[in-house]
Amino acid sequence: MSNKSFDDLLDTITASRKKNALQKILRHNNICKIWIGGTQNDRYDYPYRLVPADKATERIRDSAQELMLDSSINDPSLTNRDVIEKAIELDVQWVIPKDYWGDIERTHESIIEFLDLYDNSDCRAKIIIPMQPPHDKHYLKYEDFYAQFSHFAIGGLKDAGAEKQIKAAETFRDVVGDHKWIHGLGMGCSKKIINALREKDPFLDSIDAGTFETAPGQYGKVAGNDWIQHSFDYPSGDEIATLTAIQMEYLAYQANYQLTPFANEFNKEKPDEQPDPNQSTLSEAWETPNSTDQEASQNKVNELL
Numbered sequence: 001m002s003n004k005s006f007d008d009l010l011d012t013i014t015a016s017r018k019k020n021a022l023q024k025i026l027r028h029n030n031i032c033k034i035w036i037g038g039t040q041n042d043r044y045d046y047p048y049r050l051v052p053a054d055k056a057t058e059r060i061r062d063s064a065q066e067l068m069l070d071s072s073i074n075d076p077s078l079t080n081r082d083v084i085e086k087a088i089e090l091d092v093q094w095v096i097p098k099d100y101w102g103d104i105e106r107t108h109e110s111i112i113e114f115l116d117l118y119d120n121s122d123c124r125a126k127i128i129i130p131m132q133p134p135h136d137k138h139y140l141k142y143e144d145f146y147a148q149f150s151h152f153a154i155g156g157l158k159d160a161g162a163e164k165q166i167k168a169a170e171t172f173r174d175v176v177g178d179h180k181w182i183h184g185l186g187m188g189c190s191k192k193i194i195n196a197l198r199e200k201d202p203f204l205d206s207i208d209a210g211t212f213e214t215a216p217g218q219y220g221k222v223a224g225n226d227w228i229q230h231s232f233d234y235p236s237g238d239e240i241a242t243l244t245a246i247q248m249e250y251l252a253y254q255a256n257y258q259l260t261p262f263a264n265e266f267n268k269e270k271p272d273e274q275p276d277p278n279q280s281t282l283s284e285a286w287e288t289p290n291s292t293d294q295e296a297s298q299n300k301v302n303e304l305l
Contacts, residue, residue, distance in 0.1 A: 019045070025253055028260040032197045033206035035068060036252050037186060038213030043245035046252050050208040053086045054078050061090040068094040068208070069125065070185070073101050073155065080114040087125045095123065096185075099130035101156055104138045107131075128153045128183055135172040151181040158186035166196045169204050181205045189251070191227045194258050198265075209255070216247035223251060225258070225265075 026047070035048040039055040047065035052072035061067055069092045072078045080098045087095040097114035099107040111129060118127065129149045131138045133156045139146050146152075154172055157165045165187055173182060184207040187193060197203055215221045221229040232247075234240060257263055 022253055025256050025260060025262070028262065029256040031201075031259040032204055034252060034255050034259075035206060035208035036212045036248070037070075037208040037210040038217075038248075040213060040217055041241055041245050041248060043242050044249035044252075046249055053083045056086055056090055056092075058090065061092070066094070067092040068096070068128070070096050071098040071130070073099055076100075080110060080117055084114070084117055084121050084123050088121065088123050092125050094128055095125040096128045096130050096153055099132060099155055102132055104132050104141065107138070108142055126151065128181075130155050130185070131172065132156050133168060135168060136175040139172065139175055149180075151183070152176065153183040153185045155185040157184065158188070162188075162190045162192035162196075166192065166200075169196075170200070173202060178202050183207065186210065189223075189227055189255050191225075194227070194255065197259060212251040212255070213248050215251065216244040217241070222247055223254075225254075 022045070033048065035050045036044075036046055037050045039051045039057075039060055042059050042063035044063075048068075049060065049064040049066075050068040050070055051060055052070045052075070054072045054075050056067070056069060067090065069083065069087050069090070071080075071083050078098065083095060083098060086092075098110045100110065107130060115127075127149070128151045129146065130153045133154075135154045139152075152172075154168060157168055160168070165184065169182065169184060176182070182204050184204045187204075187207040187209055189207075189209040189211045193207070197207075211223075215223060215229055216232070216234075219229070220232055220234055222232045223229045234243060258265070
C-alpha cells in the first residue's frame with residue numbers, strides 16, 4: 001500500500017500541480033491581497049475579483065472564489081438598494097456602499113443610508129467603507145462615526161499617478177492607525193506600487209487593478225517585471241478570449257509573486273532557482289513512454305480512485 005499522501009498523489013497530475021503551485025504563490029503573499037477589477041472575461045483562474053454592481057453577473061460570480069461588489073461610482077443612477085440586492089442575489093463576500101467621486105458630504109450621507117438598508121436586509125456580505133479624497137479629512141470630519149468600522153476603501157485615485165496614490169495611502173494610514181484594513185480602489189499596477197507595498201508596512205492591505213484584464217484584453221499589451229506595458233501581436237479569431245485570459249492570469253500572479261519571498265528582488269540574498277533534478281528535460285518529454293512508464297502512470301491513477 002502506498003505511503004504517499006493524497007496531496008502527493010495529486011501533485012503527479014499536471015493540472016493539479018499547476019493549481020497547487022499558483023496557490024502556493026498566493027499563500028506566500030502575506031503583504032497585500034490582490035484583486036482583479038474587471039468583468040469582461042471569466043476564463044482565467046484567479047480567486048479574487050472586484051466588479052461594479054451594475055456589471056455583476058452569475059457568470060462572473062462563478063468565476064471567483066471571493067467577489068467584492070463595488071457601487072459603480074460612474075453610474076449615478078445605481079442606488080444603495082440596488083447594490084444590496086445584487087450582493088444578496090450573488091451571495092458576495094464583500095460590498096462597498098454607494099460613493100460619489102470627490103463629494104465627501106454626499107458619500108457620508110450615502111454610507112448612513114446604506115447601513116440602514118443593510119441592517120434591514122438579509123445581506124451578509126462584509127462592508128468596506130469608501131472614503132473620498134482627501135481621505136484623511138473625510139475620516140477625521142466624522143471620526144466618531146467611522147471609528148467603529150474596521151475596513152475602508154480609499155477611492156478617487158484611479159487616474160492619479162503612482163506617487164499621488166502612495167502619498168494618499170500613507171496619509172490615510174497615518175490617520176486611521178495600523179489596525180484598520182485599507183483597500184486601494186482602482187490603483188492599477190506599477191513598479192512603484194509594488195515597491196511601496198514591499199517596503200512600507202503597514203501600507204495597503206489589499207488593492208484592485210483593472211490592469212490585469214484591460215492590458216491584454218482591450219489594448220493587446222503585456223507587462224514584465226517592470227510593469228511597463230508592451231504591445232503583443234495576438235492572433236485574431238474565434239475564442240481568442242481564451243488566450244488573453246492566460247495573459248490576464250499571468251499578470252495577476254506576477255503581482256502576487258513580486259510580493260512573496262520567492263522573488264529575488266524581495267530577498268536579495270536568495271540565489272537564482274536551480275533546475276529541479278527530478279524535472280524531465282525537453283528531450284525526455286518528447287520520448288514515447290514505454291510500457292513500464294504507462295503501467296506506473298496507470299497505477300498512480302488507480303491510487304487516486
